[in-house]
Amino acid sequence: MRIAVIGSGIAGLASAYMLSRSQDVTLFEANDYLGGHTHTHDVQQDGQAYRIDTGFIVFNRAHYPLLSQLFDELRVESQPTTMSFSVQNAATGLEYNAGTLDQLFCQRRNLWSPRFLGMVRDLMRFYREAPALLEQVRSSQTLGDYLAEHRYGEAFRDDHLVPMASALWSSPSAQILSFPVLYLVQFMANHQMLQIAERPPWRVVQDGSNTYVTAMRKRWRVHERLACPVTSIRRRDDVVDVATPYGTESFDHIVLACHSDQALALLADASPAERDVLGAIRYQANDTVLHTDASLLPRRRNAWAAWNAYVPAGKDQACTVSYCMNLLQGISSPRPFVVTLNRTEAIDPTCILHRMTYHHPVYDAAAVAAQRRKSEIQGRRRTWFAGAYWGWGFHEDGMRSAADAVAEIQRMGAAAQVQAAA
Numbered sequence: 001m002r003i004a005v006i007g008s009g010i011a012g013l014a015s016a017y018m019l020s021r022s023q024d025v026t027l028f029e030a031n032d033y034l035g036g037h038t039h040t041h042d043v044q045q046d047g048q049a050y051r052i053d054t055g056f057i058v059f060n061r062a063h064y065p066l067l068s069q070l071f072d073e074l075r076v077e078s079q080p081t082t083m084s085f086s087v088q089n090a091a092t093g094l095e096y097n098a099g100t101l102d103q104l105f106c107q108r109r110n111l112w113s114p115r116f117l118g119m120v121r122d123l124m125r126f127y128r129e130a131p132a133l134l135e136q137v138r139s140s141q142t143l144g145d146y147l148a149e150h151r152y153g154e155a156f157r158d159d160h161l162v163p164m165a166s167a168l169w170s171s172p173s174a175q176i177l178s179f180p181v182l183y184l185v186q187f188m189a190n191h192q193m194l195q196i197a198e199r200p201p202w203r204v205v206q207d208g209s210n211t212y213v214t215a216m217r218k219r220w221r222v223h224e225r226l227a228c229p230v231t232s233i234r235r236r237d238d239v240v241d242v243a244t245p246y247g248t249e250s251f252d253h254i255v256l257a258c259h260s261d262q263a264l265a266l267l268a269d270a271s272p273a274e275r276d277v278l279g280a281i282r283y284q285a286n287d288t289v290l291h292t293d294a295s296l297l298p299r300r301r302n303a304w305a306a307w308n309a310y311v312p313a314g315k316d317q318a319c320t321v322s323y324c325m326n327l328l329q330g331i332s333s334p335r336p337f338v339v340t341l342n343r344t345e346a347i348d349p350t351c352i353l354h355r356m357t358y359h360h361p362v363y364d365a366a367a368v369a370a371q372r373r374k375s376e377i378q379g380r381r382r383t384w385f386a387g388a389y390w391g392w393g394f395h396e397d398g399m400r401s402a403a404d405a406v407a408e409i410q411r412m413g414a415a416a417q418v419q420a421a422a
Contacts, residue, residue: 002251003024004251005254006233006255006257010056010067011401011402012402013038015405023413027224029225030230031227038213039054045335051208058328059202060201060202061203062192064399066399067395074212075215076205076211078204079206079330081327081328082099083199084103088303088308089158089159094159096303102302119153119160134182140180143178143180147161163321169393180363187392230242233383235269255384256387260282260283260389261281264278271377276373278370283359283360285358286342287355289354289356291352292335292336292337310343321341337353388401
């Protein structure tokens, strides 16, 4: 079968890689590089060469089994990393790093701060009480309503949980409070985040995450169409027509491995169900900057963490996050390499190395409800949808969605062969 795959994020790469073992696959990518959020930059600083990631960074073997299996197959090496987390509050001057007790109380005044100690108590209580939500099959309660109902303090909400979730999903604070609380707790439980000890060890790909993209391309047999944006897709009874600025090609099946909003925009003949399901899963743009401005990290060096959440002084302003890539990738350099989202105006322009815009899914009640309707559109009219938006938005979710789609396509192809032989 001739199969088109649209988009080269993890879902598109995995789809093309697995399908190319037995099918004729063409991969369309609008950018001039493959990988999507797998984005590694070659940087020269003070006469030294570095490879810095700005999109996909971390994984672990316990909760990323498909991705780990892929890396093993490709012989991609990885190394341990830290997932330490810090918060800096511009209004109160609060700084802490949740890594160790010394770092947690890096501001010694917090040893006798009722607000801070109350935050720690609420944190422990949340770890004890939140797992009870997992007994509910479905719940539409928001995180904000849950915290209010159970009388969690402002310090825990504003100085810990919301900044942490904002960092995880690259989402504004208001959107985090409207996040379905059951969905959040399911993610935290799945990643063993509702516990203090025995959390899974996290890892990063050695020499930059796009190492696995390079290894994959050496092994596959895929027709690559780089810098070739798809402009429209139209389904007919026996084929799918894919239009680009260079003409139209026809395929037996198509895997839309781009974002949900992009997929819907490409479908010239979208069904009502496709419009409802894909339209309910929105995406948001995040301005992302790789730089060397240490002022975007906490003022106290002891508070520097892998993930550094910043709570702005204005109540209506969103939390932002800066990743310290030296800690995450084990890099030694004279100046820190930092990846900051949505706080570009605070960065010294002379320190900026690269600037990108990444898009991340918005998780609200409508999006979660749409995920449960995936079967209504999957595989209809020779069209398959793969993407991390079907899960929690992370690399393993994209990998799993690709594996599911590929398995169904292969099953249909085998059935067709049996029917033809008969």
